[in-house]
Amino acid sequence: MPPKKKTKDPDKPLENPKGVDFTKHKIPFKSIKTSLKSIIKDSDTQKKINELVIRVNDIVIDTYQFIKLYVLKKLNNNQDIPTLDDAFIKYCITSLGTRDNRGKKIAVTPLLLEIQAFYTTDFQPINNHQKYQLNNLSYTLPYVCSSIEVSIKNNIKEHFIKRLSKFISIFGGNYYEEHYTGELTDRNSKEYKKEKNSLLYKVKKCIIENKPQEIPTIMIGWYNTIKDKIIPNNIDKTMAYDCKANPYKYISISYYLNCEFEKHNDIIYKEIEQWQKKVAKARKDNTIKKYNDKIKELNCKIIKLFQLIPLRNSCVPKYIFIDSATLVNVIGDKGNKGELLEELKTNRDKIWNTYFNMNKPIFKLKDYKFNYTLVTDGIGCSLHFKHKNYKENKKDNANNFESNDLDYINNLSDEQIEEFKNKKIVTADPGKKYLLYMIDDDNKVLKYSSSQRNMESLNTRNKRIKNKNKKQHQEIINAETKLSKYNCKINNYEKFKEYIKEKYKCNKIIKKYYEEELNRKLNWRTKTYRQKSEDKFLNNIEKTYGNKDDILICIGDWSNKNTIKGLGSTMGIGLKRLVAKKYNTVLLDEYNTSKLCCNCHKENDNKVINSKSLFRLLTCKHCNDGSFENLNNPSLKCSKFLNRDINSCVNMQCIVKAYLTENRKRPMEFTRL
Template identity: 25%
Template sequence: MSVEAEQSNNTTFSQSEYRRITTIKTSLNGIGWKENYRATLNEFVCSVNDLVTHGFAFAKFIFLKEFNKDGEFDFNKYVTKAFFQEVLLALVDRKTKEGRLAEKTRDIRQLINTYKDEYIQVSSYIPITLTNAQQIAFYEGTKIHTAYINNVAQHFGNRLRMFLNLISNKKEKIENMTQEMKSKGFTDEEIKSSVRTHITNVCTQLKLNVSAKKFPDIPANFLDKKALEQLQQFLDVYPEHYKFKKDSIYYDVKSSPQNHLRAFYTLAKLCEERKNKSFTCFPLRTSFVPCYVTIDAKILNYHILKRKSFPVGQKHELWKQVINYDCKAIKYSTTMNFEGTLDTDGVGVSLLKQNFSPDRRGTLNVEGKPLKADNDEFRYLESLSKKELDNTLKKCVLIDPGRHDLLFCMHEDSSIEEKKLFRFTRNQKLVETKARRFNKLRKFMKPAYIQELEASLSKIPAATVDLVKYTKYIKRRSKVSQPLKRYYSSEGEFLDRNIGYVYEDSDEDDPAIGIDDTAAATDNICPKPAFECKKSKNKLGTYLSNLRYIHQENNTQIQLAEDDITQLNTVIQQTDEILQKPETTEEGFESQISIVKNLLEETKAKLPTLKFRKMKLQSTINRQQSEKRLVNALKAKFGEDAVLVLGNWSASHVKFHEPTKGKGMRKMLRNEGFEVLLIDEFNTSSICPECNSDLKKFKTIENPRPYRRSKMLEVICHGLLKYEYCIQILVVGIFHLTLICL
């Protein structure tokens, strides 16, 4: 995996003259990290992870306090690397010398110190002792700043469109118009046309006007008084003289995200005022699994080797005391070499290798090599010249990306008689990467007390921009963090379940939770799982499937004694018999539920905790191997010189679905040596390729979603289309251009 960037100038450089940085994914064993330094490394990683977690939380606390005090707080001014570095240093137990400080630094420290004591009291945070922490703050503060900028750049457009749909009541208006027209006997086509004219097109015009920083010119009464006030409040965030690049807020937020930070906060606040679900305006680190930490020679010297002075110019000598320079990942080569910087979470390692010596003076070094950039642009098929098109003859593979079939491929020579097809499905990816197995392990192996603590924490949304709610979230997190951090940071350890830790909340409606798997009045602590509300038989079946999954795991068979395995087999067999007996009463189900549930918790207590960080590393390795298998399969099926023509389809994230790779998939295929082209597939699913007329759905099938059949038994088939005046049926597949003659 390479990370490359380009310095724009008119000079032409050969491949060897470019500066390149490559990241190699491996493990501590892969770089030969010495055993006597592993405990020190793990302690350091956990300490820095705790520091950065509180750094994210403290920064948000400061911003909300300032916004609560002054609505005109200059948010953009303080979202800088220097600010977040000072935030992290403020949370370290160290002596500071004011001395001669720059005015900007003095202003930042004054703002931080105003709220430092209050945050420490609210969060019950004890500043950690971390000498020579400036280098750590530099790296981790940069990561926090990057998180803020990326959050705005990636999500601002979607959140703005969501807000505009919200204030215009688009969903309710469409539902009301549809029901009213159906009751009057209008056809589906007439309803769709009316909705498009009176609602959808108006909403689109509203978004275009706001994008150009114009007050919307839309029909009267389309927006109510409150909606108009909130829209004006959002537009007033930008100064009058500020112009969006290319007259588009969506383009401007991508090119200059730092200018839209305060507007993003305003969006979050307005959405929350409308009782809509909160979204992340201020990034937080909510995971209790330790994250990657950057370590260079200076950090290694002070925090791993525990030296008091840094020997300048001896970084490789320092690293040789900890890692093995003869291992494959680090071994010297004539091109790319390890120059003393890596990232690690105590298990996995991201090793940085480069073809130039690092220089403290900035991006240029003594060799004067520019950085080479990855080209993110992909050419469209129709933009090729006649000569280039001739070169692709008999080589093109048409690929339709999607959610279920991540890639559905067909060679241009494919026919009904001799099909040349290839599919890469989401299910295949989940199996190869073991993502589904890891998710089940995390879910089924989680002890009951951990589930209760997480459910208690989830009562308060971390994304809220309400200061009172956020303060309550910080308090709640501080009270549940100790057992959660211990559970998620341990790697395959046996935890003592009899620790006398008790979670107590000052709220009367939230009683104590014990860490020894017992709880006082737990019915009021957290929402019960969905299966708790079903009949006893279904609930027993769910517990049985959980128990059976744990029983089938290899680690269970290794760790448990023979008597425990026998007990598991007996209970599973008894539960199967009870479920199959039609005469079993509710009392019988409830009695067996108690037995299975207790056995589940007893079995989990006898097993070591999951290795969460190792699973994270394994997931990355599995993904890379899966991609390599995909590339090899494509080359074997279509040849080494195949030209891949992908549809330019893309989709945003959807609930309960894994994100679908678009640009990432194209870049991966191109990096593996394929020539990748795009084709515009707009309307190809809706128009007949023979006569360019509109297609219609026509076949009724059983609802493919079993849980919805009670309300809608039959639905119209989505993928099968026809044109009324053609004698052909169109099966919409690869770019929906394949005709099957009847």
């Protein structure tokens, strides 16, 4: 795993002599969620918007598939790919659709001709694709192109370093094991694993920070064989920075990484197949068990592939962007379209009053004005508002609006430190299972778990309703089961064509079911109740710890964008910002807070039961050294049991108290060297 990125260095000296600004500043833009039905004037308008949402969803599904197939063909043939910007995406959508001869014609370029030829020879024959009608989408498609471009860029920006680190851990780790000449002979020992992980971390750091001269000697041979394939030319600063600044450079490298993962998996699958044949021939139960255990062991070595180019696999219609021009173009009467579009800014009030109840209180927000835009999926919608002081010039806005980044505790001023010495300190440990685990100096505990959030937001209930409803449509289950045998993350061009063909057949069966309003209504209900759950949690903080002005909340700076199987996606920085909107909140460097015991500040271990390490249960063998039990029976190994979250929160309490009372110094055990 790559080192976590911090927005601010917690060990830097005080940046702002004035201290942390706890003022709840206005933000330049706001989004208010409501149901489309509650603000629209008539059902015909909602019906037309719903039809537009479904129409755009179909185009987006095919566009993603088209782009990925095009990119795979280029990469399979060792050809350079063009920049996948909004112009390229517009060419792709143009090739997938048709429109009448009215309006401005798209400029014919060599790239457009190449894409159109690719559609004719490669994409269209897969499932006899019928071109979409693109009339009246002139103002909608630019937003679609922009969202697809952002999706492709973010896929690289957010995940490339993690994927590269995974590649180094697996293949670099294999090379290290083959060439290891150290003194440790037990490859399963904790010391060996620690030494190996430490060295691989150095390799990752050297590659990511573009310092090849610092690669450890044992790994130089491996690095020389793969450097041309994983490192692009002309890196700007570091690779971590460059992949965000120039993401398209890393598509071909991502392709190479995924291909290597795929080759690795193919070898594993062949071994599994051989063991399965042995299981079929075996007669003794012990032999069958032995072979099945080997198959399980091999399955654990399979690497999960990633999406080189993101796809939209769901048939549930997604949110689309609607502005004044879209309303006129899609819903407006044919007679006065041109007149309204010519003076669009002047006619905005007239246009929106025609279709929406603009006199409703939801359109009147203090200090904000409606921006005449919304996003909707035909059921729910988000209205966009702009602050009255917002100016188009970014320099002007710098003085009017503050950043929503959270400050570290070291940014507190001397006056604030004196002030918070007399206030209640609440420490909070963020995580996946417990989104926030909070404790104060009186040991009052408040937990906000992912399961609690799912229950209160009706997410669990709504999933159950969806599954129950789906069971009544056996043909949908059969179609999706058949599709599950194909891998959409595959890198092989021909195999991906097979996936597209099967996906098209599946969509023909399941499309109508997923386009029903029930699915979107349940999603909308989950969103509204999720907001209620978050508000309830914020109120519970005040009920548990007292008035919001009398407490300082110190949240650990841990963040992890990965998901854990069975838990789904969880809030990270979003929850921290949510707490900071209501309470005085700072970040705290979590270094060693989980690793060290909260009683003796010595290293603890995860409890192991039946050879399984329990993540949430820690044991400290140092706390009971010399205790009554051990003195009377030295053979008795008595350790103290600790809850991981409480242990971390108590250690953070120790850090904060020391920082506030000991001249901004952390305890040595929790200080980075």
